[in-house]
Amino acid sequence: MQAKHKISKIVVALDGSDHAAKALDFAIDLAEQYDAKLTTVSVISDQPISEEERHLAEVEYHTDVIEKLNADALLDVRGDPRAIAGMLAQQYGDAARIIRRGVFQNFLDKANTKIKSRGITNFETVIAEGDPAKVILETAKDIKADLIMLGSRGLSNLGGLLMGSVSHKVLQMAKCSCITVK
Numbered sequence: 124m125q126a127k128h129k130i131s132k133i134v135v136a137l138d139g140s141d142h143a144a145k146a147l148d149f150a151i152d153l154a155e156q157y158d159a160k161l162t163t164v165s166v167i168s169d170q171p172i173s174e175e176e177r178h179l180a181e182v183e184y185h186t187d188v189i190e191k192l193n194a195d196a197l198l199d200v201r202g203d204p205r206a207i208a209g210m211l212a213q214q215y216g217d218a219a220r221i222i223r224r225g226v227f228q229n230f231l232d233k234a235n236t237k238i239k240s241r242g243i244t245n246f247e248t249v250i251a252e253g254d255p256a257k258v259i260l261e262t263a264k265d266i267k268a269d270l271i272m273l274g275s276r277g278l279s280n281l282g283g284l285l286m287g288s289v290s291h292k293v294l295q296m297a298k299c300s301c302i303t304v305k
Contacts, residue, residue: 130157135272142274146304150272161246165227166255256292275303
C-alpha cells in the first residue's frame, strides 16, 4: 500500500528530555520509511537555567563550565566593587550559555550518532539561540518542512506551564503537520 501523504522533510526538536528522545526515534523511523531529510533543532533559551539544566551542569558539564569561565580575572580585580559586580553578572550570563551549549552539544552528538547508525545520511543539525517555539517554527518554514516532531514535555521549568509550553505554541502556530510524543 502506498502512502497517501508524502513526507520529504522532517524537523525534530531536541532539548535533552526523554520525550524529545522518543520524538527523535519516531522521526528516524519516518525518515527511513519516507526517505525524508531529517533536521534536528535545539534552541538555547535565554531564560533562567532550569533545575534540570543545573543538575546536568553539576553532574556532566562542570569541567566545561569551569574551564570556559575566566575565574582568575575575578580574583585579580581590585578596587571598584562595581567592576566586580559587573564581571560577576557577565560570568553568570556566560555560565548559562556555556552550560546550555555543552548540554545541547552532548545530546546532539548522541542524536547524530543514532541517526547515522540507522543509515540516514540526509540530515542536518541546527543550534540556535532564542525563543524555542519561534526558532522551531522558523526552521520548519525555512526548509519547507512537511512535519514537525517534538516531545510533549521538555526540560522547561514550571514557568512553561504558566506561559504555555513550547509544544503547545508550535502546534497552534505551525503551517505543517505536527506530532507530539510522550
